[in-house]
Structure formats: C-alpha cells, structure tokens
Amino acid sequence: MQRRRKFWFAIAAILPTFLIFGWVRMYPIAETLRLSMFEWNLLSKNKLFVGFSNFRELFGDDQFLDALTNTAIIAFGAMAVTIPASMILAAVIYHRTKSRFAGFYETAVFIPHVVSLVPAAMAWKWIFDAKLGPLNAVIVGLGGEAQPWLFDPVLSVVCIIVLVSWQTLGYGVLIYLVGFRNLPKSVYEAAKLDGASGIQSFIFMSVPLLKPITLYVSVVTLISGFNVYAQAYVLASDTQGAPGRLVRVLVLDMLENSFQNFRVGYAAAEAVILLTVVLLLTIVQFGLLRQKGGK
Amino acid sequence: MGSAKARTRRNNAIIDVLLFSICLVLLLPLILLIANGFKTPAEMLTWPPSILPQNPTLENFRTVFTETPLLRWIFNSLAFAILSMIAIVVTSALAGYIIGKFPFRTINIIFILFLTTAIIPFEVYMIPLYFQVKALGALNSIGGLLIGYLVMSFGIFLIRQNVIASIPDELLEAARIDGAGEFWIFWHIVVPLLKGPLAALAVLAFFQAWTTFAWPIIVMTRKTSFTIEVGLANFQSAYTIELSLLSAASAAVMVPSTLAFILLRRHFVEGISASGLKE
C-alpha cells in the first residue's frame, strides 16, 4: 500500500522532467540519427530516404574533410597544451596552498574559463592582429618578423589552439587541484623519506596517481575541442570579414550545410560523425580506466 | 648554506613570483581588452600599440550603450540565463531526488536513459531541435531559446549523488511514519538539506546559459533578440573598424560577469569539482 503510494509519487514527480528530457534531448537525438539517412532541403515537405549516401558523400567532401582535420588538430593540440600545463600549474598551486595568495592564483587561473567566449576571443583577436596587435609589436621589438597570425591558415589554427587552451587551462587546474587534495599526504612523505625531491615526487607519484584525472580531463578537453565554434567564428574571419571561414570547423560546416546550403540530412550526417567521435573518445577513456583497475 | 627554513622560504618566494607572473599573463588579454575600451579610435591605430590608454575616454561606452542595442542584448541574456537556471534547478532537484531515493525499476530505466544521453554534446542534436522550436513559432524568442536549456544531465547526477551521500533513508522513513506527505518531505526536508549542491548547480547553470553561443546564434536571428554573445560576435563583423567600441562593449559585459563569478566562486568550484570526482 505504502509502496504503491511511493511509486506513484515517484512517477508523478519525475514525469515532467522525463517528458521535457524526451522532448528536448531524446527526440532530437533520434531525429539527428534519422535525418542523417535522408535528403531534405528544408523547404520541401518531402524527405527522401537515401541510406548511407550522405556519409559516403561526406568522405569525398573536401570542405568537410578540411573541417574534420582542423577540428581534430585543434582538439588534440589544445589537449596537448592543456594537460601538462594544468597539471604542473595545479601541482605548484597545491604546493603553495598555505600561501595567502592561494585564492588569488586559483581565481586568476580560472577566470579565463568563465569569461564569455566572444569577449575573450575579441581580446585575443586584437593581440594576434597582424597590423596593430601587441604580439607582433613584441616580436618586431625583439628583432623578429611580424606574422600574419590570423590570415595564414596554419597560423590561425595555432591561434585558435592558444585561445582554446587558455580557456580550458583553468578547468584542468581546478580538476587537478581536487585530485591533488584527494591524494594521500603520507605517500608523499614516504617518498620524501625515500629520498625523492619535489620534482621526483611529481614524476614518480603525482603523474601515475593522477592518471584517472588525466584521462578524465583529456576526454573532456577533447570533446569540447571537437565542438569548437565560437573561437573559430570570431578569430578566423576570412579576408572579406565573413566569420569563421578561414579555419573551417565541424560545427561551422554543419550549420552552413544546414542553413545556407539547405542540406539538413547532410548536416545531420555530420552531426552523427561528431557523435561517433565523442562516443569513441568516451569508450577509449573507460577502456583505459578499466585496464588500469584490472591489474 | 642557510638554514632549512630560510631555504624553503626563498624557494617559496621564487614560486610565488613565478605564479604571480603566470596569473598576470593569463589575465593580460582581459586587462588589455578593458584598457582598449578606454582608448580613442585614433589611439587604437597607433604603432606600436599602447598598453594603457594615453587619453582615457568614456566616449566608447557612451556610444555602445546609446547607439547599439547592447542593453537589450544584456537583458535577453540575463532573462534567458535566469529562466534556464530556474528550470534546471527545479528539474534536477526533483529528478535527482527521485532517482536517488526511489529505486523502482521504472525509475532506474529512466535513469539509464538520462545517463546514455548525458555525454552527447548539444551540437549533435541542435539542428533537429531548431526545427522543433521553429514548428512552435518560437524562433527569436526567449522561450524558444530556453527550450534548448531546460534540463541538464549533469545536474541530475549531481543532485542524485548528493541525495545518496547526505540524506539517510531513516530520515525520510521517520517523516513518513510521522504522517508527512511525499511532497511535504521533498520540500521541507530534502530541499533544505541540498542547499549547497543546489546553489552550486544554479551557478553552473546560469553561467552555462550566459556563455552559450552556437544555440542562440541559430535561434536568435533578429538583431533585437540577440543574446549578448551573439550580439558581440555580429558587432565585430558589422563594425569591424571600430575596435575601441568593440572592446568597450566586450568589457562592459565581461567585467560584471567576472565579478559575479569571483563572488560566487566557491559554489562554482564546488559544482565543477563534483564533475571531476564522478569518474
């Protein structure tokens, strides 16, 4: 009797959330999967089933391949910068936990992560500006040669990696700090007595002990890297000023295919590929974690 | 060789200086952006660029507030972020509590459904979602924008974890024996005990909506309905020459939200750290 009453309360209480969830998450996800098999031009009522031909076409589409490559380079590049940098920075900040500046360090490192994307990207855009930007000013001042940072396809990818890393760094530091705080103190004391210097403790203790955190931060950084959009949109305008054209990224290509080329099914196929990448990354993460736990 | 104490103190001083410099470098782009907001258009064109404004002026701020819909955009973003925050906190609190404390099979199945969709990025399904909003005729409205940000999988997990960790079954049973109704228990016992995580979730949800970009850029296409992020991004393609105006607008938006973050930092950190501990 009481069990039944509890059951109906539970159902009633979770139902609104569940319905919203179904409506704004599960349905559009299913719709993405379905549309990826159709050809639909947005205007007509008819959707034509085309099987996997969207996917086949994608892998011969230079623009898409360009976008996929750029996105992957940005995602892995940002991860390669963020992981070591945030781990070392977190180690040093953790070391100075007792310092009266500890709060300042944590906040300062984290601010880039919470600042809105667009204003932050604006700031960097000026720094990278070829004609008026301070970066070139410094380079020229040091006797170097000014670089067309945002007008060169390779350099602009580098710039986007810098911007993305700058934003993710604070997140990485925060998670690593949690990791450091959860590590057993006595292990470090034992290592110290065994003769390990601070740097040796970091290499032989922290790095292996924080492996689960490293995996987690890597995957989070990679997944958010694969969804990069605003950064490229602001930084990499082409010569006519059209946003985001110089460095095509997946999300941009997807939105263009959908809303400018009116090929919704084709865009959905791109979304499915993005989804596949994310799922693969997650599976790899769990696989590596389990491998470690199974020893 | 100095004493061990002196050596440690010296090393720590070096580390502090180093950390200070790193923090400064990390904040430099934002400092420069704010500084640019106070420069005259002419000064923006000087070479080499100045770091601090030579003749600080408030003209840029006056212009962006009076001649552009900046205030309107800020209002749109605020309204959207606050409504999204409320929706996410309410749905997460209810669902997280039910999933954590009512282990029926139906509920577990629902939980698994939530779980499996959690890792799928918004960008994957935002195009079909756009057509749902369009079908409702809700494009260019806060309501339409909100549809994308009504629920948050992570929020549900966060609350579920906290419910399991900090609300003992005995407490609920005692209330039931005393004759309390289920909703009364949720409102008077569960919610007060979850104040910390709910606050953390609220802050996270607010900032998530405040900084989102891809969704509003496709849903809000009319100039008056832009959110601040979209507005600024379009600002840059439209007024590309007036870098000082752009900087002023960006700074006007960034400074208050950064201050809000510093004030709410503890909640924010709590929420974000919980995401890392999950694994």
Add this chain to the structure above:
Amino acid sequence: MASVEIKNLQKSFGQVKALHGISFAIPDGAFVALVGPSGCGKSTILRLIAGLEEISGGEILIGGSVINDVESKNRDIAMVFQNYALYPHMTVAQNMGFSLRLLKKSKPEIMKAVKEAADILGIGEFLDRYPKQLSGGQRQRVAMGRAIVRQPQVFLFDEPLSNLDAKLRVQMRAELKALHRRLGATTIYVTHDQIEAMTMADIVVVMRDGVVEQVGRPLDLYDAPNNAFVAGFIGSPAMNFFQVTTKANSDEVVFDDGQKLVLPSYVELDGAFKIGMRPEHLVQCPESSGFQVSIVASEQTGSETLLQAELNNQDMTILLRERFDAAPGISHNFTIDPALVHLFDSESGARIVI
C-alpha cells in the same frame, strides 16, 4: 646505527605550542617507545626527527651530529607510517626498491636488497602484487620491508599496529621485537597503547601536552612513576586514585568518608594527598581490617576477576587473581600492602618518595 639525542626540542603550529622543550637521549641500538594520549606531541617528535616538519627550536642529533638542517633523505632514517603509505601504483618489489632506485642503484642490486628484506619478513611470494591486493598484516610487512631495504641508522614507527586487529597486533608485536633484535638498529616507536610500549621497548618516554613526564625502563615506570599522570597511564586496568589526609605522628591516612588505612612509613606526613592503588594490588581481607567498598559489578574471566566498586561514591577497579563471587550492592573489605601504595602531592601530582 647511531644514538639519537633530543635537546630542548620545541615546535609550534602557528600560535599553538605542540612541544615545550623536550629533551631525552636514546643510546645506540635501543628500542624506545614514545607513549602518551593523543595530542601529546609524540608523533610530532617523530615527524621532526624524520624531517617532515620544521623544528621551531632546540636540536636533534643523530650519531652525534646536529641534523636540524639536514634534508630528510640524508638523515639516514626510515619511517613506517600508521596507514603504511605504500605507493598504490607500484608493486611490492617496486615499493621496497623505490629508495634504491632514486639512489641510482643497478637493477640486480636493488632486486637483491629487496629479496633479502622480503625473506626476513616472509613476503617473498607477494613481490609482484599491488598493495590493494594484500591484507592489512601483509601491507604492514611491506611497509617495514621498505624501511629495512634502506638499512637506515634509525627506524621510526608511527603507530604501526593501530590499523590491525587485536590478534594480529599481538603477533606483529613479537615479530617487530624479533626484527629489532636481528637488525640491532636504533628504533623509535610511537604509540598511544601503553601495553605496546611496555612489551616492546627498552626505554619508554611518557609524554603529555608537549612535555616529557618520565623516561625510564618499562618496569621502573610501573614501580616508581614520577607522578600521578604516569602512574595512571602505565598499567592496565589503570591505577585508582583517592583524596586522603594524614596527620603528623600518625601512621594512618584517612579517606574522605572517614575510613582509614595504616601506612607505617608515612608517619611524618601532614596534610592532603592523593593516594594511588593499582587494581591488581588490592586483596580481600576480613571485615575487621582494611577499608570497605561496595561492589557495583563483577566480571569473571576464569583466570581473574575484575570488580567495579565504589569507595565513598568514587569509582574504583579491583583485579583479583582468584574467583570471587560478589553480588552487586554488597560491601566487602579490601586492603593493600603498604609498600605498594603510592602517595602523590595533591597539587602537583608529583610522587612523594619516602
């Protein structure tokens, strides 16, 4: 091997003084136990010797030289932690060989040292396992193995047995003692358990609130405690204390309720004192002699009888070697050999030696 000397050692954590000028010396090869209630500063001393905390004042000497400014790794010490502090990501062999690896010893050399230590401790078969695959007792041995491998001059143990169950604790106690005999290295052992201290140590240092109360051989502490604190801390069950008064030229001490006990040797004392009587020293006597207590409860274990009793509304315990059937609420008379009675100053707690 080396002697350890501690001179006027002080330690403050911020405003809080943890150690108020501690001094004692440990001869080469001795097994010393630092014992006291939690928060007395015993672990702090160990951590200062290990170099895990900075010394606020005073000196520590190992083998005759001051090591205040010497880094931990150069102090030639090894420590076994309360929670073992094994490196969770390393195998037993890697755990034990880590210090040698840092010293850039060759692989075969490390393997040999690890094998030797493992054989001493009987953990040879676990060398390829990870700490989480081991039982508590095995982890304990690995932690000791890690210390042995370094062949240090001084071993430091920080409550190493407190995470083990009672039976294993007794067994490890014997093993540790045997190990000390075999290696002969100076050993400093921190514990809150006075039985561990009494059974294992050559010298016991009793501490309270950052001060040394007494240093001595275990039985000396039992027979001749410096003060009421040591008397109460050493021995189990703990000593019974009562307020008494004496008059000069009288051979009696008087309890608060008027009962008397004849103590011929204290005839010259005059005033209020604290009397201490160990539970195992009390014996039954006829109603005409001794003092009367009322029984609250009795616990029979077969070999002995533990009585909870009251004297003048104050709790006391009595440990008898014989069976004794006492119903609660009934009064019985007990007495004590005057030679076994301790008298303490009622203000300072210092023992009054006649």
